[in-house]
Amino acid sequence: MATLDDIAKMAGVSATTVSRVINNYGSLSEKTKTKVFAAMKELNYQPNSLARSLKGKKTQLIGVILPGVGNPFFGQMVEEIENQLFNKDFRIILCNAGNDAKKERAYLRMLIANRVDGIIAGSHNLNIEEYQKADLPIISFDRYLSENIPIVSSDNYQGGQLAAQALLASGSKKLQIITGRNRPNSPTNDRLNGFKNIIKQHDLQLDLTEIDFSATPNIKSLKIKELLAKKTIDGIFCTDDLTSLLVMRQAKNLNISIPNDLRLVGYDGTNFIQDYHPELTTIMQPISDIVTMMIDLLLKRIDDPECQLEKNYTLPVKLIAGTSTI
Amino acid sequence: MATLDDIAKMAGVSATTVSRVINNYGSLSEKTKTKVFAAMKELNYQPNSLARSLKGKKTQLIGVILPGVGNPFFGQMVEEIENQLFNKDFRIILCNAGNDAKKERAYLRMLIANRVDGIIAGSHNLNIEEYQKADLPIISFDRYLSENIPIVSSDNYQGGQLAAQALLASGSKKLQIITGRNRPNSPTNDRLNGFKNIIKQHDLQLDLTEIDFSATPNIKSLKIKELLAKKTIDGIFCTDDLTSLLVMRQAKNLNISIPNDLRLVGYDGTNFIQDYHPELTTIMQPISDIVTMMIDLLLKRIDDPECQLEKNYTLPVKLIAGTSTI
DNA sequence: TATAAAATGTCAAACGTTTAACAAAAATAT
DNA sequence: ATATTTTTGTTAAACGTTTGACATTTTATA
Structure with a gap:
């Protein structure tokens, strides 16, 4: 798998220059940019996210913890989350916690180990104390998790x-x-x-x-x-x-x-x-509004971990009239 | 966030020893193990996956590319994939490709950049040439993707x-x-x-x-x-x-x-x-068998990228008789 | 008590990137 | 031609871990 150095060699420039091109920083001539891009394409280069994140960049990963995606409600919610986050250049790690508190804890640990940028949690398990210790942006759907984790729900x-x-x-x-x-x-x-x-x-x-x-x-x-x-x-x-x-x-x-x-x-x-x-x-x-709200809050917290948010955000529901009530 | 060095200091041992404990390698006394584990618990330590993976360890991440999880069929499939992989200590990055070939390509690039260990792909998009260049284990559900990507399907x-x-x-x-x-x-x-x-x-x-x-x-x-x-x-x-x-x-x-x-x-x-x-x-x-088969093959490929696999694996289907046919 | 074995330590390089500091070269303006 | 600006290069440190080589200390064995 091609590395930044390979690109540098191929384009006949320094590694620093390549990095500058990738991150669009410093001053660069069109010519070198072109050369570098060409080399990147030629070698099918993908910057190693691991290395970038290790160096302090965000991982662009969001953990999504839900009871399970087989249920149409959560299926639709995940689809919505995935879509909206994709447009903002984030990816999701999907965690079906089911009714299994142990699994949920394991997932939480794992998400932290993977340095996700944030978590959206809507599981049904109670008393997962780990949420309190978890020192990263979390937004909850419809459950109380801990003091400073905002809850988004419908009314x-x-x-x-x-x-x-x-x-x-x-x-x-x-x-x-x-x-x-x-x-x-x-x-x-x-x-x-x-x-x-x-x-x-x-x-x-x-x-x-x-x-x-x-x-x-x-x-x-x-x-x-x-x-x-x-x-x-x-x-x-x-x-x-x-x-x-x-x-x-x-x-x-x-x-x-x-x-x-x-x-x-x-x-x-x-x-x-x-x-x-x-x-x-x-x-x-x-669902769509709920997800928009959760993502909005989450990204705010990611941008500024200190930012103050409300404890609850409640969105209105609607009656859909069918023939099961006259 | 606590690092390996923090643990070392707290436990009064060297970083190497801590790493040895974590990876269970070299010879270690029970006493130090205990000390180290205690420090890890105390500081709520999670080894940084990014660093580990960068150093050559697997990411334990699998990309799952499907048309969308809102459909009960794929919803159930994802749930099954997630469950089975969790038990084998892998996590999934969920990619809803929908009918959007561009999105699927973007996802594929991203998965490569994130150094996932493998990919399960079951999208409906055709002619994604990138699958051919992608130099990592891939298993397909029910679609032809490229010459050396095995296809698992039901009959x-x-x-x-x-x-x-x-x-x-x-x-x-x-x-x-x-x-x-x-x-x-x-x-x-x-x-x-x-x-x-x-x-x-x-x-x-x-x-x-x-x-x-x-x-x-x-x-x-x-x-x-x-x-x-x-x-x-x-x-x-x-x-x-x-x-x-x-x-x-x-x-x-x-x-x-x-x-x-x-x-x-x-x-x-x-x-x-x-x-x-x-x-x-x-x-x-x-679905369950399909997933088991896909995961089995994928893990084989991950273990040994050179291993030869069949081009097709076809699993039998069953008639479920309801009253819609007498 | 000497000797071997086990446990731990130190040190350093490596993974692939980012970024700062500084220097050198090339292009542009005066 | 000189001064200025822009572009590029060099170097090195850092992120947090793993791992090998080697040295030292502790413990067990004879």
């Missing part, structure tokens, strides 16, 4: 409210919430609170079912089936869209008509859902 | 055959293929060939509709609607599952019953489809 409380309003407007009176197992500090809590806040102003039945986030779809379906079979509800709010899909499926199996017998509101509103399941009424998180 | 021909057999067995006689725009060397061609191979042994009607791979779901739906509205077909083979979802939706809108009036076979069989759309009969690509 979960508002989302819960919108969901409740949609169900109310559709005339539902016997309401049910289906949500992942509730953890302290989980953003889904806010969704519930927003929902309840609207409901409690009316005199309505409201039940809550928790289904572990990591349960398989089959297991989830089973619980949903039990729930629906009782036929005691006419409105459901699922705190994620995928679970909503399961509800729709089970409802169909049980000959429960949506929206006639049952109304349904989901949460997330990914492109995938909008494209392939437009009948589902759902609360759309503005 | 597209067999997949086409299975699809055809499923439709035949369901009694369909007026068949339709819906596929992305055909490019030369595209793996979907083999799916078509396998399909046709079975069909031509019978005297049946067969039409083919191409819909550009990158068309939006709405546009695809429109074309599908036109197609179905004619009501001249009773069996459809879609060369990807997402398109199948659109077909199911349009069929429902037109009151065409699946599988009574129309049978449908998709392609890919991701976990997502199996979990959330089990009614769809589809051909499952063994």
Whole structure:
């Protein structure tokens, strides 16, 4: 693999000059620039990022820690992050932390060892103390990680409210919430609170079912089936869209008509859902805006590690009306 | 950020000794090991990967170039790649090349500059000559890239055959293929060939509709609607599952019953489809096996760049029977 | 206690780049 | 022709690690 010295020799100039050309610094004649560029092309030269970074340049690498990219929501988010960062000349190291705190810790260590310029973290694991010690720019999606790590999220409380309003407007009176197992500090809590806040102003039945986030779809379906079979509800709010899909499926199996017998509101509103399941009424998180915001903050911190940022940045959500609520 | 020298000072040993501890080389007493480890923990030390790699060690980074992770198929594939590589102590730099050949080239250059140990490439772009010049281990998924880059794929021909057999067995006689725009060397061609191979042994009607791979779901739906509205077909083979979802939706809108009036076979069989759309009969690509194979080959090449590998590795597919074919 | 073996240390070069300081050469202006 | 400016070169240190050569100290063995 060609090195800077090889280029220098080939172009008949000094290594310093080549470096000057690459970094566009100092004064240079067009002629030498041309010579050097020619040699670079000729030898298919790529400056060694490792050496550059070691010498103090940025690595242009961002670590992205998420629960997993198989889920359409995070899939879309990663795609968005990747795209936006590419345009700003950064690359991402993808870390699927899953539900595995140990893995997340290992990844964090690794990212530090690799001297990434910053980290975007949106995992579901709690109590990763390492985030506090990590002395590099970090932005979090929707989770509290440590005192000085800004949290970007969409307005979960508002989302819960919108969901409740949609169900109310559709005339539902016997309401049910289906949500992942509730953890302290989980953003889904806010969704519930927003929902309840609207409901409690009316005199309505409201039940809550928790289904572990990591349960398989089959297991989830089973619980949903039990729930629906009782036929005691006419409105459901699922705190994620995928679970909503399961509800729709089970409802169909049980000959429960949506929206006639049952109304349904989901949460997330990914492109995938909008494209392939437009009948589902759902609360759309503005993924693109969230990512723009996270990247913006992250780059600010990278530019100036001391810069003061807010603790929270909350972006508005939108109701996407489908036919699952009249 | 603590360096090796800091550790040496703190532990009261020489830098060499610390390096020996880290790399577990030379002879060392338990006592010093303990001291050094303690200092490393105390200072939260992470060896600088950049320096190590510069000195000749591997970067433990693998570039992964795919069309995009928003698609469930590639989402699952990335997740699988990430998982398997993590267990072997490698990390991935994720590159969504989309349909953008320019972006793919830029990424390739960047990966080389970053001295990744190897690349897994499964993009849809053609004629990226840079792959030929790239002098590092590369494994391709389902595409021809260059002479000495092994291709791992699932058996597209067999997949086409299975699809055809499923439709035949369901009694369909007026068949339709819906596929992305055909490019030369595209793996979907083999799916078509396998399909046709079975069909031509019978005297049946067969039409083919191409819909550009990158068309939006709405546009695809429109074309599908036109197609179905004619009501001249009773069996459809879609060369990807997402398109199948659109077909199911349009069929429902037109009151065409699946599988009574129309049978449908998709392609890919991701976990997502199996979990959330089990009614769809589809051909499952063994993503996990594909990834295992790719990683296996890649690591072999990394270990021994000269090692001879086959040009093609083809893994069997499976029919997953749903209710979309009786 | 002498001797061998094991553990540690010192030193220095190397990986490929950046960058500062300074000197020399070439081009331009007066 | 001289003075000035621009371009290029030389040299060397630095980034943080690895590794080899060799020397010294400590520990175990006979």
